[in-house]
Amino acid sequence: AKSNGKNSYEIYTDAIIDPVNDRLQLENILDRAISDCKLFLHYQPQLDILTGKIIGIEALLRCQDLHGNSLSPAELIPIAEETGSIVPIGEWVIRTACQQNKIWQDLGLGDFPIAVNFSVKQLQNRNLIETIATILAETGLPATALEIEITESIAIKDLDLTISILQSLRQIGVKISLDDFGTGYSSLAALKYLPLDRLKIDRSFMQGLRANSIDVCIVRTIINLGHELNLNVVAEGVETVEQFECLRSINCDAVQGFLFSRPLTASELEVAIATGSYL
Ligand code: C2E
Ligand code: CA
Ligand code: CA
Ligand code: CA
Numbered sequence: 001a002k003s004n005g006k007n008s009y010e011i012y013t014d015a016i017i018d019p020v021n022d023r024l025q026l027e028n029i030l031d032r033a034i035s036d037c038k039l040f041l042h043y044q045p046q047l048d049i050l051t052g053k054i055i056g057i058e059a060l061l062r063c064q065d066l067h068g069n070s071l072s073p074a075e076l077i078p079i080a081e082e083t084g085s086i087v088p089i090g091e092w093v094i095r096t097a098c099q100q101n102k103i104w105q106d107l108g109l110g111d112f113p114i115a116v117n118f119s120v121k122q123l124q125n126r127n128l129i130e131t132i133a134t135i136l137a138e139t140g141l142p143a144t145a146l147e148i149e150i151t152e153s154i155a156i157k158d159l160d161l162t163i164s165i166l167q168s169l170r171q172i173g174v175k176i177s178l179d180d181f182g183t184g185y186s187s188l189a190a191l192k193y194l195p196l197d198r199l200k201i202d203r204s205f206m207q208g209l210r211a212n213s214i215d216v217c218i219v220r221t222i223i224n225l226g227h228e229l230n231l232n233v234v235a236e237g238v239e240t241v242e243q244f245e246c247l248r249s250i251n252c253d254a255v256q257g258f259l260f261s262r263p264l265t266a267s268e269l270e271v272a273i274a275t276g277s278y279l
Contacts, residue, residue, distance in 0.1 A: 038063060038064045038065065038066070039061065039062070039063050039089065039092065039093075040062050040063075040064075040265075041059045041060065041061060041062065041093065041096055041097060041100070041266075042059075042060045042062050042263035042264060042265060043057050043058070043059055043060070043100070043114075043263060043264055043265075043266060043269045044057065044058050044060060044256060044261055044262065044263040044264070045057050045256065045260065045261050045269070045272075045273075045278065046058065046115070046234055046254050046255070046256040047254060047255055047256070047260055047278050047279065048253070048254055049244075049247060049248050049252055049253060049254055049255050049279075050248070051279075052277045052278045052279030053110075054110050054112050054273070054278075055112055055232075055253075055254050056112050056113050056114070056115050056147060056234075056254075057101070057112060057113075057114050057115065057269070058114075058115040058117075058149070058256065058263075059093065059096075059097040059100075059114055059115065059116050059117075060073065060117070060263045061073045061076070061077070061089070061093055061117070063076050077119060080119075081119050081120070081121050084121070086119050086121045086122065087121060087122060087125060090118065090119065090121075090122045091131060091135075093116055093117075094116050094131070094132065094135055094146075095135050095138075095139070097114045097116050097146075098114065098135050098136065098139040098141045098145075098146060099139050099141075100114065100266055101113075101114035101141055101145055101146070102139045102140055102141045102145075103266075104270075105141070105145065107270075109270065109273055110273075111145070112145070113144065113145050113146055113147040113175050114141075114145065114146060114147065115147040115148070115149050115175075115177060116146070116147070116148055116149065117148075117149045117179065118148050118149060118150050120153070123150065123162055123165060123166075124158060124161060124162075126165070128165060128169075129165065129168045129169060129172075132146070132169065132172075132174065133172065136172075142173065143172045143173030143174050144173040144174075144175065146174050146175070147174065147175035147176070147177055147197070147198070148169065148174060148175070148176055148177065149177045149178075149179040149200065150162075150166075150176065150177070150178060150179060150194075151178070151179045151180050151184065152178065152180070152181070152183075152184040152187050152190045153184045159193060162194070163193060163194065163195070166194060166195050167195050170195050170197075175197045175198065176194070176195060176196050176197050176198070177196070177197060177198040177199070177200055177234075178190060178191070178194065178196050178198070178199050178200065179200045180200065180202045181199050181200055181201050181202055181222065182201060182202045182204070182205060182218065182222060183202045183204060191225070191229060196229075196231055197231065197232060198231055198232045198233070198234060199222070199226045199231045199232070199233050199234070200234045200235075200236050200256075201219055201222055201223075201233065201234070201235045201236065201252075202236065202237075203235075203236045203237020203238075203257070204237075205218055205219050205222075205235075206235065206236075206237045206238060206239065206243050206257070209242070209243045209246045209247070210242060210246060211246070216246060216250065219235070219247070219250065219252070220250040223250055223251055223252050223253075224251075227251070232253050232254065233252055233253045233254070234252075234253065234254040234255065234256055235247050235252050235254070235255050235256070235257075236256045236257060237256075237257050237258075238255045238256065238257030238258075238259050238260070239257055239258050239259050240259060241259065243257075243259070244259060260278045260279070261278065
């Protein structure tokens with residue numbers, strides 16, 4: 001534990017002392033990642049809270065450098081956004097996720113949407129609709145089997161453009177999910193203006209989820225609000241049975257989290273699905 005502490009301290013000071021060099025290294029890794037195909041996706045199921053049936057699968061970006069070290073998307077995405085490489089990376093993510101879901105549909109694993117995370121740069125790109133339509137046509141995946149996850153912060157950047165792009169996507173059948181709900185600004189405004197199918201309650205509310213806690217009060221209210229707006233409500237970051245049972249008692253629709261499954265490779269997930277139920 002002592003050496004762990006020291007390691008992370010050293011990483012931290014490096015970042016403070018030489019941010020430019022760190023950035024350059026990361027950008028190089030990103031370039032290589034694309035050209036050497038070191039990007040891959042992990043998949044995490046979202047389950048119906050009553051039946052345990054898979055109602056969706058979230059695709060999560062993974063990146064490995066040439067030495068096999070992992071980079072978290074939380075580090076990678078902000079830099080990719082700044083350099084602009086988020087657009088090709090994002091397109092690769094959509095295509096790969098759609099291809100994979102088409103394979104799963106053809107295998108008869110189920111008829112669930114694959115959820116892909118979107119960043120602001122992608123959503124402010126008018127070519128997005130055409131890009132997605134092309135990917136769906138190429139992969140043969142029905143539009144209803146693709147879901148995009150956006151955050152409130154994306155949504156409020158340029159509201160009119162965001163709304164019109166989301167409406168066009170929804171018209172062709174793509175599902176829209178509001179991610180990390182309850183954090184950031186104007187979450188209620190986002191609900192008011194955006195065309196949405198699903199709400200994902202941020203995992204920061206899960207830790208304190210027990211009878212009579214503030215978190216359960218907030219989460220119950222979010223669930224009721226979502227239902228009044230005809231939205232499907234998913235809780236993310238569910239780690240304990242206590243949290244799960246609490247969510248079930250307040251009528252949450254679906255759950256996602258380490259309690260049921262970590263994000264897995266496609267083949268690991270296929271094995272998990274084949275070998276039994278999650279709940
Ligand atoms: P997110 O969209 O909120 O994704 C959920 C994150 O929570 C994932 O982290 C997932 O591995 C983690 N997680 C799932 N279940 C649990 C749990 O029970 N407990 C805890 N503590 N964590 C859990 P990950 O994969 O590191 O991704 C971090 C963030 O990076 C994502 O947050 C998302 O905002 C972003 N991201 C990931 N993939 C992509 C992508 O392809 N494109 C874009 N633009 N952003 C991405
Ligand atoms: Ca997400
Ligand atoms: Ca989230
Ligand atoms: Ca997020």
